[in-house]
Amino acid sequence: MSSAVVSIPEKAFEVRLAEHADAGLSAANFDVVEVVVAEPGAGEVLVQVDYVPVAAAFKDLMKVHCQLPVPPWKPGDLVGVGGVGTVVASNSPDLAVGDLVQSFKGWSEYWTGPAAQFVKLDGGAFPSPVYYLSQGPTAYYGMATVARAGEGDVVFVSGAAGGVGSLAGQIAKARGATKVIGSAGSPEKVAYLVEELGFDAAFDYHDGPVLDRLREHAPEGINVFFDNVGGEQFEAAVQAAAPHARFALCGALSTQAANGEAVLPRFDLMTAITRHLEIRPFATYHTPDQIQDWSVHFSQWLAEGRFVYPHTIVEGGIQAAPGVLLDLLAGKYRGSVSVRVGEPA
Numbered sequence: 001m002s003s004a005v006v007s008i009p010e011k012a013f014e015v016r017l018a019e020h021a022d023a024g025l026s027a028a029n030f031d032v033v034e035v036v037v038a039e040p041g042a043g044e045v046l047v048q049v050d051y052v053p054v055a056a057a058f059k060d061l062m063k064v065h066c067q068l069p070v071p072p073w074k075p076g077d078l079v080g081v082g083g084v085g086t087v088v089a090s091n092s093p094d095l096a097v098g099d100l101v102q103s104f105k106g107w108s109e110y111w112t113g114p115a116a117q118f119v120k121l122d123g124g125a126f127p128s129p130v131y132y133l134s135q136g137p138t139a140y141y142g143m144a145t146v147a148r149a150g151e152g153d154v155v156f157v158s159g160a161a162g163g164v165g166s167l168a169g170q171i172a173k174a175r176g177a178t179k180v181i182g183s184a185g186s187p188e189k190v191a192y193l194v195e196e197l198g199f200d201a202a203f204d205y206h207d208g209p210v211l212d213r214l215r216e217h218a219p220e221g222i223n224v225f226f227d228n229v230g231g232e233q234f235e236a237a238v239q240a241a242a243p244h245a246r247f248a249l250c251g252a253l254s255t256q257a258a259n260g261e262a263v264l265p266r267f268d269l270m271t272a273i274t275r276h277l278e279i280r281p282f283a284t285y286h287t288p289d290q291i292q293d294w295s296v297h298f299s300q301w302l303a304e305g306r307f308v309y310p311h312t313i314v315e316g317g318i319q320a321a322p323g324v325l326l327d328l329l330a331g332k333y334r335g336s337v338s339v340r341v342g343e344p345a
């Protein structure tokens with residue numbers, strides 16, 4: 001076995017689901033436990049985790065009644081989906097000590113498993129490994145394939161300062177949209193969208209009826225709606241839609257973030273019919289094709305200097321991850337959110 005020069009501790013921390021979150025999410029839903037770091041067997045590697053992502057959808061995966069198209073977690077399961085790390089011991093010819101890898105395992109300080117469970121990454125492709133944790137495949141598929149946003153379009157993105165929305169708006173701009181409008185939950189986020197991400201206009205959805213804001217910013221109507229939120233924002237977008245507008249329905253944050261019963265949007269069917277609205281909910285699985293489509297455009301747009309990767313890195317190690325999810329749902333962060341676990345600052 002080859003091992004890194006770094007010392008590997010006997011024990012490390014990981015985060016498990018303590019109880020389902022159907023009744024609401026709090027710190028009590030998580031168990032932070034210390035476990036023995038498993039030595040890699042034949043064909044296996046030991047990976048020190050560098051960063052793990054935190055996303056709104058994790059709350060759904062913590063519920064018995066999870067509506068996502070993947071199995072929810074059970075009490076005792078690791079919380080979290082994926083992350084990036086560095087191989088620190090290897091019993092496999094396929095991965096060497098020092099390789100940067102991506103995994104779909106959960107919130108832990110170390111991962112041990114067959115080399116085939118890890119994807120080797122190019123450590124020099126992006127300024128930081130967290131670029132591999134973007135929600136780009138979803139944002140790109142939704143904006144390019146489902147909504148087909150392009151030249152001449154007036155585009156509205158709800159939840160625009162989040163991991164998906166902050167990329168979706170920039171993708172619409174990069175594809176030539178005439179005007180991109182974003183909604184977010186604070187004046188700081190509104191300024192961020194316009195001043196740093198290149199949105200043409202943005203508004204705080206707490207600032208009066210959403211329909212009034214859309215009529216101000218898009219008097220001719222919106223041609224594309226990329227919806228991360230649902231609720232009032234979906235209802236308003238139907239009313240503000242131009243004929244033949246395309247809706248890509250990606251998320252329902254107003255329902256997902258609520259603790260307890262959330263108000264579902266009303267659907268004005270007659271308006272949708274008479275304006276020939278094309279309303280397409282979609283779920284992405286980050287297939288190799290979707291990842292490839294996104295990666296090619298992401299690298300190119302970054303290199304051309306007309307795209308940024310909005311992200312927040314939170315310190316505090318794996319023990320901080322549960323609190324980061326609670327803060328994320330409360331609107332504390334911008335862009336894709338990751339917790340730094342092992343990689344030095």
Ligand SMILES: NC(=O)c1ccc[n+]([C@@H]2O[C@H](COP(=O)([O-])OP(=O)(O)OC[C@H]3O[C@@H](n4cnc5c(N)ncnc54)[C@H](OP(=O)(O)O)[C@@H]3O)[C@@H](O)[C@H]2O)c1
Pocket residue numbers: 055056057135138159160161162163164165183184185186189228229249250251252253254255256257258282283284285328329330331332333335
């Ligand atoms: N369809 C798919 O294949 C797919 C794949 C991945 C993710 N998704 C979905 O896409 C959506 C966006 O994901 P994300 O990771 O980018 O989430 P996110 O934006 O990082 O989620 C956190 C944000 O939700 C917002 N929020 C909280 N309560 C809200 C409310 N009542 N109304 C409106 N916004 C509220 C807050 O932003 P503000 O401060 O701006 O309120 C907060 O910062 C989620 O619904 C997720 O489940 C779908």
